[in-house]
Amino acid sequence: MFPELRRDVAFPVVGTLVLFALLVGGGLLYSALQDGAASDKLVTSMFIDAIMVIGIQIYIGNTGVFSFGHVGFGAIAGYTFALFAIAPAAKATRIAEAPFGLADVSTGPVTATVIAVGVTLVIAVIVGIGLARSGARSGAVAATVITLALLFVAHEVARSWVAVTGGDRAGLTFGIGDTLGSRMPIYLVLLATILVARLFAQSRSGRFAHAAREDDLAARAMGINPTVQQTVALLVSVVVVAVAASLRVYEVGSILPGLFFFNYTLLTLVMLVVGGRNSVSGALLGVAVITAARELARRLGSEGYEAFGVGLDGVPLDWIFREGLPRVVLGLAMVGFMIWRPNGLIDDWELDGWLRNRLRRADPRPTTRLEAAPKTRTELVATDVIVDFGGFRALDGADMVAASDEIVGLIGPNGAGKTTLVNVMTGMVEPSTGKVRLGEKDLTRAPSHEIARAGLVRTFQNLRLFSSLTVRENVEISWLVASRHRPASAVPGIDEIVDAAGLWEHRDRRASELDYGNSRRLELARAAALGPTFLLLDEPTSGMSDEESLEMITQVRHMASVVGAGVLVIDHDLNFITGICDRIYCLDQGAVIASGTPDEVQADAQVRAAYLGSMGPT
Amino acid sequence: MTELIQNVIDGLGRGSIYALLALGVAVIFGVMHLLNFAHGELITVSGYAAYAAFSSGWSWFLVAPLIIVVSIVSALLIERVAFSRVRGASDFTLVLTSFGIHFLVSAVFVMYVGARVKTFSEPGWIADTYSIGPIAVEVFDTVVIAVTIVTLLATVAILQRTMFGLALRAAAEDFDTARLMGVNSDRVIRGAFALSGALAGIAGIFWLMRAGNTAPSAGIDPMLKGVLAALIGGLGSMRGAVLGGLALGVAEVVLRSQLPGEAAALTEGVVFALIALLFIFRPQGLISVAHAERV
The missing domain is CATH 3.40.50.300 (P-loop containing nucleotide triphosphate hydrolases)
Structure with a gap:
């Protein structure tokens, strides 16, 4: 599964630990400096976004196939999780009439997550077969359309199937005190996610996917079946996305159709492309940068141009610093990066690869002269x-x-x-x-x-x-x-x-x-x-x-x-x-x-x- | 039977607007290989321009041409500021650029005008109908269909009779070869954006008349209709886009009236799913522009 243990397992494990420590350390440092519940909440949602974005990166980054649909998978997982994790008492007011006895089930969050992953995987297999049939490859319009359709259909179903989802207005809500109380599950999932993403990229399957991303036809000519690698990447990424969505619902405490739709798609895609979609380090960097930029914009917008103790009194900047700035920043980041740096800040740079290169002694040049291999006549x-x-x-x-x-x-x-x-x-x-x-x-x-x-x-x-x-x-x-x-x-x-x-x-x-x-x-x-x-x-x-x-x-x-x-x-x-x-x-x-x-x-x-x-x- | 005919006529009225939007999407796809998710923003921008004009007491007779002008200018501006800089980039970059513009425009309106819906008065005749036998026809639909026919004829004339039209068709067929043959790519692309802006402007007039309001997110709906219709029609094909628009309009009305209760709200989802299925089962047949790669 892994070509070279040292390069493809040992270093990625070390890199994962360092990346995890950097992100979590940075988040904790921020909330220590900015006390208050708001900053805690911001940091928590950054960690969950990080899991979601890496989940998307596993597919888009490794295969190069563009997907609008991962947030749609998130919607499916989020609703499934909510249906199973929310106590019947809390569901009774909104979806008492739910079919299949869904109003009365309650499994606890862990089992609910497992069920959410299972249900989402089933959908992912169907979508994966569709993508494979359409001949999805990097740059194909078909993949964009199919994944966008998934996002829309998931959204429409969430809005219209009121008996199960609570529809547009009510949604599904956890009872007070039933939501995620500790960050420990998030840390564990985040660590596991980074590790899975790094290991997948280094694995044989990940490498074959990279080859197809670079040149589909050449990959085929080298004996690679891109469809298989793309489907594997899709399934791995959907598992991560489903877990991330469950955590997000559990943390937010409720779900409405809008929670996993265009806005979240924009946010996660901006995070992905700003850092660099082709690397896990890049995805995490993007999450951190965009979370910071968005928060800065929000505070500058709502508190005038005085935030973090920095005042710009006397400068007429009211026309920039006003409510609504964060969204504009996201839009600008997306367009700006696409124009000037489509591969993101660090492109495919990877922390563990860099570490390995620094620590590597010069490779010994092979000394054996190759002999002619025996030929059989075919x-x-x-x-x-x-x-x-x-x-x-x-x-x-x-x-x-x-x-x-x-x-x-x-x-x-x-x-x-x-x-x-x-x-x-x-x-x-x-x-x-x-x-x-x-x-x-x-x-x-x-x-x-x-x-x-x-x-x-x-x-x-x-x-x-x-x-x-x-x-x-x-x-x-x-x-x-x-x-x-x-x-x-x-x-x-x-x-x-x-x-x-x-x-x-x-x-x-x-x-x-x-x-x-x-x-x-x-x-x-x-x-x-x-x-x-x-x-x-x-x-x-x-x-x-x-x-x-x-x-x-x-x-x-x-x-x-x-x-x-x-x-x-x-x-x-x-x-x-x-x-x-x-x-x-x-x-x-x-x-x-x-x-x-x-x-x-x-x-x-x-x-x-x-x-x-x-x-x-x- | 009467109901079906009624549905088809209503659907054609709707579909005409979609056809104009889809044609704009197809023209841009033809010259830039760009699936333009920002197309609906032309209607957002012209909607706010219309709102501003109504606030200063203009009537629909003056607002209608204003909408077209604003739409063309916005299309050219978006091309100049953003799309001209990603020409020839990967599809990934193109899609995300247009997706970003879509959000940016609506975010700017949220920031400066506010998230609330801005209403203006629809023209008085919007709900008038006349009947042919048992079938009630909206005056509005009649006007829409008539204007669409005129617009399409004018577009065909431009495409068939002018040098620009020839260049545009050549570029849509094979951009690189067209360039080698002396087609000025700047001018063709700008012209394509102006044309798509004009078409979106005409569609926008009717769209806004019908809606009677605008909001920062008003662009999503027309964008989706345009993109979906263009996809049905095969993206690069302009004739296909028009047919796709009409088909989408009729399909929507028929589905809405035929689907049972709750499912009727799923119309858009059903249409989208059907298009996805088309792409899954007939990827070659649908995309007429995807030429086989030479090896």
Whole structure:
């Protein structure tokens, strides 16, 4: 579950304790300095907001899928909790007629929370299936709409189902003295929540979710099924949100439909994005900053511009410091951060990651030189593949066989269907007819991630790295997929692969900071770390200089040999192709027009007519 | 049967207003890929402008054009201050920006005008009806439908006959290519906001006539109707938005009259849930603008 215990468990535990201490310490310090019940209440609600915001962060931060709906889950949990936790006597005045005997149940707060979590999880599973079906990924409108619908439907039901919820006016209220009396449960939940959020982000599932957040398609091509990771993240986050909502209702002492609607959605989302939605530290920072800013604005607004003993007498600022300022501050924070700092104050900086980097001794560079892995001969066969895009036939009965102990090239003029053939083989384009198989395994129309797990791994013509992850993390992602789904394959260690790709010096840099050549090398290394039977390389030298292309020949050969993979490579660079390939297929207008050794293909008249033109030897 | 026809006619009146709002949402989505949760704020702002004008003794004849002007100016202002700075940003940023503006505008009105509802007089003829056989038709609905038809024809003329319209349609189809072909992106986006402002203004006149009041949170409802109708119509498609608006209007009236007792209050929730289901089961069929990604 956790790739490296020290990095992924020990440090997050320490980081959790520090974050918890900072937030709670800061809150307690504030209420000690500002005595009075109001400041106590403020600090308590900050702790509960923190739990709620981290709950939302677990989903949005890890998957990158936007959700309006988490506060809607909160509404469901809040009402369920209230229905079960409030004593029958207190319910009798408002919902005496409630169906299913709900007016008479009373379970105590702990059981009520458990029931609330259960009920909310059931709804979350349904929503999760919906999101999965709609193909939710970061940036998809569908996710926004579905989650917004959840928020609205929950709200409407709360307003209209008066017999159970007490509706818009009455709501549900705890009896006097029955509400949350001590902060201890909040502390325990907060601590547990921070820990769960940090551990999830470091876990294998969390890392796979990050990969899909960075690039959905590339994640699929590396054998990750984003839907699974997103659903896991959703369920974990909904559990936290349900507990937070129960605590909130228990602390406030009553629930009305408005308690979990637009205003709370705005508040929690602002908290999330101000600190940085991609990290737990950021979420907590946002909670603290926004709570402080809101309180400051409230006091400045209601007490004129004298608050905390600071007076600005004589300055005509009445037009700013008036009631209603906190809401304006929230709105401004949301718009301002989106315009100037959409990733928040600290982006994906994480306290325990930073601690670890400070305390880490220099990593030992791997000393073992990687040996060539033994190759078994497996055939990759495409038979009679036809692909139609609307009226255009991109592939017209293409046939191809490549064995895993050779390097096969695929050439052809622009539009010949080379990339389409690779897309068909990797499940990204559906063929009209035709078959693709690897060894005995039929891969026709299989989903991309299953094809990758079966051992057919591709790179992309237009670089699709997990750009905000580091070089090492990029390689680690596919290495983790391999360790789980390709146990039989002999994959060297992550560091060995990074080193073999010539990226050792850059291992801790973000993929987005790499230059072009190194990005290409990383694509290759990431694909190789999956221990594939076949590497499908889509124009690995595009945009490279002649010198770099030649170097790439060595690189591709080396990588393929250390993981024992065959290679199918598309390229335009003839020096590269003839330099690296044992055999070449030439495609034209969607069909194979020639195949053979580089010399044979280059000498073929049809090929020269279609592709080489005047470039061939004369 | 009579009831159904009655419902449909009432629904078309309502739906016409939604269609105008939805068209504005669709136009913006077309050029910026922005689902504009701030669209309803144009009506909040013009509502307060109308309130101020009525307070100084203006009549509806003067207020109506004022509403359109204020709506256009507000749309351009919001574009200038906020949306122009997040152009091309991730969808996440775009959605939250518009969500933030939605709140900011209402918060500013709470702060400076107060949270209380401000009422003004509806026009005298608002409740008048005339009958065709057994069916009672509101004069108001008739006016709304007629004005909507004229507005849509004018919009179609702008889109089909002017250079701006051509540029806008090209940008909605494929913004990057349109830019390469020499479409001035600044001008198209500003024009799109002006157009959506004008459409929201016309819708706003009727909306405010019907409501007879405004409040800081008055923008939520028209925003939802516009967004929902645009979603039904497929977001990027302008024809779809208009049809979506009409469908939403009719669906609301029919659902409200057909759903039993308590559930009738759930109309909006039901519509929303249905749209979510559409997105779940037909994500491709619904979003006509989501072109397949090239790999």
